[in-house]
Amino acid sequence: MKLTVVGGGSTYTPELIDGFARLRDTLPIEELVLVDPAAERLELVGGLARRIFARQGHPGRIVTTADLDAGVDGADAVLLQLRVGGQAAREQDETWPLECGCVGQETTGAGGLAKALRTVPVVLDIAERVRRANPRAWIIDFTNPVGIVTRALLQAGHRAVGLCNVAIGFQRKFAQLLGVAPADVHLGHVGLNHLTWETGVRLGGPEGANVLxxxxxxxxxxxxxxxxxxxPLLDRLGVVPSYYLRYYYAHDEVVGELRTKPSRASEVAAMERELLTMYGDPALDEKPALLAKRGGAFYSEAAVDLAAALLGGGGSPYQVVNTLNQGTLPFLPDDAVIEVQAAVGPGGPSPLQVADLDPLFSGLVANVTAYEDLALEAALRGGRDRVFRALLAHPLIGQYAYAETLTDQLIAHNREHLAWA
Known part of the structure; x- marks a missing residue:
């Protein structure tokens, strides 16, 4: 089995490597290719990756390359974890929206749209090259904004599934609180990527007792x-919202906080510098503790589970993924991409039936889905008016004066990444 990680020079890759090494019986990788244009970073990450495999006795071969076509050639699955523009672009995403009193964040609001515009064309180019190399390869997308990127991939006919670590984080947390094994916790996880609620917590499977x-x-x-x-808000809702709902339910409070502290991008950039220094130590042969603060907890377990199920070697029978709606949420179009529990196998994910959503939640889901439609249109076709329409539709913006200003700011800060600008 050959797996390729595009964006393999990320400082987060050792978390993924650690999961591959620990869970090799679930996902028996013979060759793992890390692809990244940043040669110096890739060398450091690749060296640590090989030492982690050696320490844990994994027999697989790790290859590093800047050549995307060579890296994906013959791959059974390709994991996408890239960041177009790096932390510098993320820093911009998190700061200029604040000038209008809007949340500055890399996956939602104006910053999230900027990231989508930079990312979608790049991901689609990668996916076409994967398809040429192996039309049967699965693409697992961990690149934000996952919902929009996954929809772009599926709309273009690629064998793709979106992955986020929010659900597996809740599963692990709830299992700890309940004193049970994580595999015994089945979430009633529903919504869009970074806009989800846990509407039930069942023990033993989808038909188990709801202990929420x-x-x-x-x-x-x-x-x-x-x-x-x-x-008190959780008690009134009767569900557990993901922490991304804080951008909606406490928007002004969050904006006030963001204006008075360093950006998350600057914090991550500082961590990355420290991590890369650590990775250069030839004695280091395990993921350092600092990596836990980098974000993406449990990503490796989720990625192994999903890849194993898609490639027919095992994995959990039910997993939370981003996939086509296809009638699961009847108030959304079939081609919307939702984040729900699904039965996953070699044929791809099949969403499980979802109970009717309270209008308090379904209304927001429908609104953000409409924004994602417009965001994808802007990413695929470009143009100032399409950017404006997407921003005006977003519930965290919604005022024409803000949308006008943010459109100009977005284009000015991202011109080098926008072919049409």
Whole structure:
């Protein structure tokens, strides 16, 4: 089995490598290729990756290359974890929207649209090259904004599934609070990428007993602290929102906080410099503790599970993925990309049935889906008016004066990445 990681020079890659090494019985990789144009970073990450495999006795071969076509040739699955523009672009995404009093964040609002515009054309080019190399290869997208990027891939006919670590993080947290194994926790996870709610927590599988009411009653404070929302709000909602819902439910509060502290991009950039220094130590043969602060917790477990299921070697029977709606949420078009529990196998994901959503949640999902439609149109076809329409449709913006200003700012800060600008 050959797997390729595009963006393999990321400082986060050793987390993925550690998962591949620990879970080799689930996903028996013979060749792992790390592709990245940043040669110096790739050399450091690749060296540590080989030492992690050696320490854990993994027999697989690790190859590093800047040649994308060679890297994806013959790959059974390709994982995408790239960041067009790097942390410098992310720094911009997180700062200029604040000038209008709007959230500055890399996956939602104006910053999220900027990232989509930079990313979608690049990902589609990569996917076409993967298809030429192996039409049967699966593409697993971890590149944000996952929902929009995955929809672009599926709309272009690629064998693609989107992956996020929010659900597996909740699964691990709830299992700990309940004193059970993570595999025993089945989430009623529903919504869009970075716009989801846990509407049920069932033990043993999708038909198991729903223990969410007891979980909230007994551990509501701990859960509220994790998602950074007030406990009384969770009690009134009767569900657990992902922490990304804080950008919607406490928008002005978040903007105030973001204006008074360093950006997340600057914090990550500092961590990355320190991590790369660590990776250069030939004695280091395990992922350092600092990596846990980098973000993306449990990504490796989720990636192994998904790849194993898609390639027919195992994996959990039910997994939370980003895939086509196809009637799962009846108020959305079939070609919308949703994030839900699905049965996953070699034929791809098949979403499980979802209970009717409260209008409080479905209304927001429908609104953001409409924004994602317009965002993808802007990413594929370009043009100032398409950018403006997407920004005006976003519920975190929604005012024409803000949309006008943010459109100009977005184009000015991203001109080098926009072929049409």
């Amino acid at each position: 009411p007891e979980l909230l009653a007994e551990h509501g404070e701990a859960i509220a602290d994790d998602v950074r929302l007030p406990r």
